[in-house]
Amino acid sequence: MESYFDKQAKYLYDKAEEIINTYAMLKSNKKGEKFEIDIPQDFKNEFFKLVDKVNLSLMEDKDNFYGYFLFQTLRDIRFDISSPTAVNFKGAKYVIYFNPIIFLSLDMKQMESTIKHEILHILSLHLLRGKELKNKYSTLAINIAMDVVVNQYLNYLPPYATTLQWLNSNYNLKLEPYESFEYYVEKIQMELDLQEVDENGEEVDNHENENIETEYNPEHTHDVWEESDEIDEKTLKEFTEKFVSLSQKGEVPNYLGGLISALKNSKGELPxxxxxxxxxxxxxxxxxxxxxxxxxxxxxxxxxxxxxxxxxxxxxxxxxxxxxxxxxxxxxxxxxxxxxxxxxxxxxxxxxxxxxxxxxxxxxxxxxxxxxxxxxxxxxxxxxxxxxxxxxxxxxxxxxxxxxxxxxxxxxxxxxxxxxxxxxxxxxxxxxxxxxxxxxSKVEVKEDTIDMSDVRDDGYSMNNQQPML
The missing domain is CATH 3.40.50 (Rossmann fold)
Structure with a gap:
């Protein structure tokens, strides 16, 4: 039997479709004109009430750290992100964005995982580390590597999520679990370089810079990071530590504890x-x-x-x-x-x-x-x-x-x-x-929630990318 939450999500999904259909119709009638998608305030209110329910579920969970962390962030709706959620840093706050079309197609547990996914990017300082590597590796390689890293710690992922199994299967690789971000990005880039991108040897990007995204696209999942406020590494770490301190209301899972410890002990130097x-x-x-x-x-x-x-x-x-x-x-x-x-x-x-x-x-x-x-x-x-x-x-x-x-x-x-x-x-x-x-960095034992058959015995991961993981 369909729950009230599922009915509300479906209702909001239909409303979201009406919003983008209206935008598409206006755009076709007024070609050449630039205008933003008009998102009615009542839709925003109802949408974030549903997000509040997801947040409450997170706060009641044993991993309540994520719920308290989300509670501190700003939230906004964007139809132009190619993932259910995205994050950046603006005005001394982390902002989590939601694409209703992609987000509302998930069940509650999957919604929770997409939020956890963004918070793990934050704790791993991927916003900084991805930026540092963008001149050396392709955006696709960086995005896949970062998503593979954080998704190894999550259950109830969306069916299209970028996982290690997906990576190994689609790129004919045999990469091990719980390796560092740098390890994955190097291996992925090597494989991408071996592949022919098109007949002329030039990379083709079919992504059109539109205001609407309706499907997951790993190459553009972190585009909004580029819109973050310019801030030095030390200051961003300090802000992140404050968010973390206010989110710790009890015991945290071992993998989170190791990640938080590495963040706090970081001196901003190379690991x-x-x-x-x-x-x-x-x-x-x-x-x-x-x-x-x-x-x-x-x-x-x-x-x-x-x-x-x-x-x-x-x-x-x-x-x-x-x-x-x-x-x-x-x-x-x-x-x-x-x-x-x-x-x-x-x-x-x-x-x-x-x-x-x-x-x-x-x-x-x-x-x-x-x-x-x-x-x-x-x-x-x-x-x-x-x-x-x-x-x-x-x-x-x-x-x-x-x-x-x-x-x-x-x-x-x-x-x-x-x-x-x-x-x-x-x-x-x-x-x-x-x-x-x-x-x-201290080696932590992995949580039982992880598929232990895939776990290496070397214990460290996410911030070994950089332990600064």
């Missing part, structure tokens, strides 16, 4: 995984001297050695085994390392150490990672650097809680150093770290 990606770019650009090739700039100078590009990068990943870093944290971290370096010609050595080096071994993939040895001594950093100096490394990544000496007994020579402090650690004890020091 460790993105910093590592930048370092890898510099490592790969190194050139190996060779006597078998003449110097290209001065070929007649036989005393000058030539250079070979793309030599194998020697990378060491040191793990403090003193018990300060959990197995889950390290598994998550080493998987990220492998994902970042796999496109480079590299060789990785794992170094397990406490107050001395206990074991070293090579890895090429996740399956090569061994169970950690069960020895728990104190922590001393110097032995690892003594080892690294002998091995002529390009890069050393050191995972630790930060508690060790205050001064190294040897100075790192000829390689870059990245310290990653575990989620339980505070800061690095060394007075001079000889490299960048980053924080590893």
């Amino acid at each position: 460790w995984n993105l910093y590592l990606k930048k370092l890898m770019g510099t490592v790969e650009s190194n050139k190996k001297k060779t006597i078998t090739r003449r110097n290209r700039r001065q070929p007649n100078r036989l005393d000058l050695r030539g250079e070979l590009r793309g030599h194998k990068a020697e990378i060491a990943v040191a793990l403090d085994t003193s018990g300060s870093i959990s197995d889950e944290e390290f598994k998550q971290a080493i998987k990220e390392v492998l994902n970042i370096v796999k496109n480079y010609n590299h060789e990785i050595t794992i170094i397990e150490c406490d107050n001395e080096i206990r074991r070293t071994y090579k890895v090429k993939s996740v399956k090569d990672i061994k169970e950690r040895i069960n020895i728990r001594g104190g922590t001393k950093f110097t032995p690892v650097f003594e080892y690294a100096n002998k091995k002529k490394l390009n890069l050393l990544v050191y995972f630790t809680d930060g508690k060790g000496e205050d001064r190294l007994e040897v100075i790192p020579r000829g390689y870059k150093v990245l310290w990653v402090i575990s989620g339980r650690g505070d800061k690095l004890s060394l007075n001079n770290p000889y490299g960048a020091v980053k924080k590893l």
Whole structure:
């Protein structure tokens, strides 16, 4: 039997159709003239009464964080967005927009999910991060990647939602769940670049800049983000934190807790995984001297050695085994390392150490990672650097809680150093770290509401995109 809510949604859907039909008729009669869609005030009132019911349902749910967050936002109706909901930031407020034609075709649970979807974009700072990447990746790749990320945390999605299963099926990919935004956008863009866009090799966009959208279109779901007020990253984070604080009326699910924690702990700097990606770019650009090739700039100078590009990068990943870093944290971290370096010609050595080096071994993939040895001594950093100096490394990544000496007994020579402090650690004890020091966000266990058969054991996701996820 049809509920009162469903009847009201259907009634409003019919009203919405009348509004856009009237607009279309006026437009056809007055070609060349520009005018906005006239949305009667009584329709707005009735529509937002229905949204209030959805909001009340969210506030009564165990995930009531979303309901309290929505309560603080401004709301508006737009027929020109190609998704049920959209969001941007205006006048020191987040604004959530609704396209009645697309939104009202959903049931209540699906409506709730579309609202949660927008709030997860906000918490992940996708409005900022998407903007930063738009000159490097296509709008379609960015939109799909961001939607795949947040939709993995939601149930009751609309049938057309951009999910990981949809992505893998439609783009012939085999991407894993709960990876970072940056991981997905890079893989998606690579696949898009391989596809022929049209006969002339030029990208075709059939999207017409009309005032009415009646169907979901992933390439334009976040167009309204461009209309956000110009605001610096620090200020936007501060506003977001205020929204978050007022929305926490009890316990939040683990995945939300991790996301909120990452947002609050962010200092506006690159997270460790993105910093590592930048370092890898510099490592790969190194050139190996060779006597078998003449110097290209001065070929007649036989005393000058030539250079070979793309030599194998020697990378060491040191793990403090003193018990300060959990197995889950390290598994998550080493998987990220492998994902970042796999496109480079590299060789990785794992170094397990406490107050001395206990074991070293090579890895090429996740399956090569061994169970950690069960020895728990104190922590001393110097032995690892003594080892690294002998091995002529390009890069050393050191995972630790930060508690060790205050001064190294040897100075790192000829390689870059990245310290990653575990989620339980505070800061690095060394007075001079000889490299960048980053924080590893705490690993959270996924909620039971997620399909656990699809969950990786590396625990981090959304703000590992950026842990700033």
